[in-house]
Structures are given as structure tokens and as C-alpha cells.
Amino acid sequence: MYYIDPHIHMVSRTTDDYETLAKMGCVALSEPAFWAGYDRGSVDGFRDYFRQLTDFESRRASNYGIQHFTWLCINAKEAENVELSREVIAMIPEFLDCSGVLGIGEIGLNKNTRNEAIVFLEHIDLAMKTDEQILIHTPHLEDKYQGTRMILDMLGSDSRISRQRVLVDHVEEHTIRPVLEAGYWAGMTLYPVSKCTPARAADMVEIYGPERLLVNSAGDWGPSKPTAVPDFILEMRRRGHDEQLIRRIVYENPLAFFGQSRNFVFQRPI
Numbered sequence: 179m180y181y182i183d184p185h186i187h188m189v190s191r192t193t194d195d196y197e198t199l200a201k202m203g204c205v206a207l208s209e210p211a212f213w214a215g216y217d218r219g220s221v222d223g224f225r226d227y228f229r230q231l232t233d234f235e236s237r238r239a240s241n242y243g244i245q246h247f248t249w250l251c252i253n254a255k256e257a258e259n260v261e262l263s264r265e266v267i268a269m270i271p272e273f274l275d276c277s278g279v280l281g282i283g284e285i286g287l288n289k290n291t292r293n294e295a296i297v298f299l300e301h302i303d304l305a306m307k308t309d310e311q312i313l314i315h316t317p318h319l320e321d322k323y324q325g326t327r328m329i330l331d332m333l334g335s336d337s338r339i340s341r342q343r344v345l346v347d348h349v350e351e352h353t354i355r356p357v358l359e360a361g362y363w364a365g366m367t368l369y370p371v372s373k374c375t376p377a378r379a380a381d382m383v384e385i386y387g388p389e390r391l392l393v394n395s396a397g398d399w400g401p402s403k404p405t406a407v408p409d410f411i412l413e414m415r416r417r418g419h420d421e422q423l424i425r426r427i428v429y430e431n432p433l434a435f436f437g438q439s440r441n442f443v444f445q446r447p448i
């Protein structure tokens with residue numbers, strides 16, 4: 179089955195991973211900007227990263243027949259430096275017309291601090307002024323519930339936002355309902371050590387149905403599994419779900435969400 183991974187950090191992965199993903203049916207993926215594992219020191223560090231995301235990485239993916247899309251921002255972990263964050267936000271428009279750029283992301287909260295909220299709102303303002311879609315990271319573990327509530331409150335108080343153009347990612351059992359009920363897309367991240375397993379994701383599909391639901395691997399430089407979406411497909415098949423439902427979640431839903439972005443041009447595989 180062809181599938182799309184809507185959240186994976188391929189700059190941290192090898193060409194062997196690209197080859198494996200291609201063999202497993204991955205035809206496209208989207209790569210949000212994220213934390214490098216260390217704080218970047220200057221706006222030029224981000225400019226170089228955005229060049230990597232919009233140019234080199236898409237060429238590397240295309241060698242394996244995979245279409246590469248991306249999202250740009252300064253992540254929440256670096257948002258404590260509000261001055262640098264503002265410089266990055268002011269620079270992002272240099273890249274918004276590059277092919278494959280789907281919007282602003284992954285923005286969000288990490289420790290739910292005041293500075294993170296300030297930088298989150300300034301990203302939202304940029305997205306609204308430039309008519310971009312938004313991909314949102316919700317915090318980890320004990321910070322997730324409160325952080326998700328804060329994010330939904332901030333989004334809900336901006337009347338310019340079209341909710342069907344916002345993806346709230348890394349939802350779990352205790353956060354998925356308010357995200358879907360408010361009209362946003364929800365992403366379930368399949369991680370080996372935290373977030374969600376394929377079985378828990380399948381449970382949530384059975385409870386909430388496939389509408390505005392995505393699954394991703396969020397593969398990165400830490401413990402993660404870039405082939406987690408095929409694991410989800412297998413789990414769904416094991417439970418006897420029909421291929422049409424599975425295909426909707428792993429292929430048609432990402433296309434529907436991405437398709438709202440002006441830079442989304444997709445070559446359907448034959």
C-alpha cells in the first residue's frame with residue numbers, strides 16, 4: 179500500500195532509511211523544522227537549516243522516488259530566546275515560496291512557558307499574514323494535557339484561523355477529543371518509548387473514526403522508528419479493518435490536509 183508520513187525529520191536519518199521507506203510504499207513525507215539537539219546560535223544557523231530542508235533534502239528524497247515537503251519555524255525549545263525567535267520569524271518569508279513548503283511548523287509548546295506562548299502567537303500571526311497552514315507540536319508526557327489546553331485556547335481566540343488548515347500533532351488518548359471536536363486535524367505519533375504505539379493509534383481510530391486523523395513516525399535523531407506507519411498498517415490489518423479505511427488514514431488524509439497549501443504539488447504514483 180502506498181502511504182505518506184506527514185511528520186518525519188529526515189535530516190537526522192540515513193539514505194538507507196529512505197531506501198527502506200521507499201520499499202515499504204512511502205511515496206511522500208513532510209518534514210517540520212525542529213530542534214537539532216542543540217540550540218542554534220544565530221539566525222544564519224536557521225537560514226542554512228531552511229536551505230537544507232527546501233533544497234538538499236528534497237533532492238535526497240527524490241533519489242528514492244519519495245516526494246519531500248517541509249514546514250518552517252523556530253521550535254519551542256529555542257523559544258526562550260525571544261530575540262532570536264523574532265529574527266527567525268522575520269526571516270522565514272524568504273523561504274515561503276520555495277516548492278514543497280507547506281506552512282509554519284512545528285510550532286507549539288515544550289514546557290508551557292510564557293516565552294514559548296509569546297513565540298507561538300507570533301508564528302500564528304505570521305501564518306495568518308502569509309496565508310500559511312500550521313503544524314503544531316504538543317508537549318511531552320506530564321506537560322501534554324496542560325500544553326494542549328493552552329494551545330487550543332490560543333488558537334481559539336484568533337478568529338482569523340481556519341481550523342481545517344491546522345494540524346495539532348502528538349495527540350494521545352487524553353488530548354485527541356478536544357482537538358477533533360474543535361475542528362482541527364489531529365496527528366498520532368508512533369514512538370517506541372513515549373507518545374503512542376500502533377495498537378493505541380488503532381484503538382483511537384476505532385473510537386473516533388478516520389475523519390481529520392493522521393498517523394506519523396516523527397522519526398528523528400532520538401529513539402524513534404521511521405517505519406512506524408507500516409507498523410500501524412499491519413496492526414490495522416491484523417484487526418481486520420478494510421484496506422479502504424487504512425488507505426484513507428495513511429494516504430488520502432495527508433493528501434487532503436496538504437492539498438490546502440498553495441505549494442503542494444503532488445505526482446500521484448502510477
Ligand SMILES: [Zn+2]
Pocket residue numbers: 185187210212284396
Ligand atoms: Zn517533530
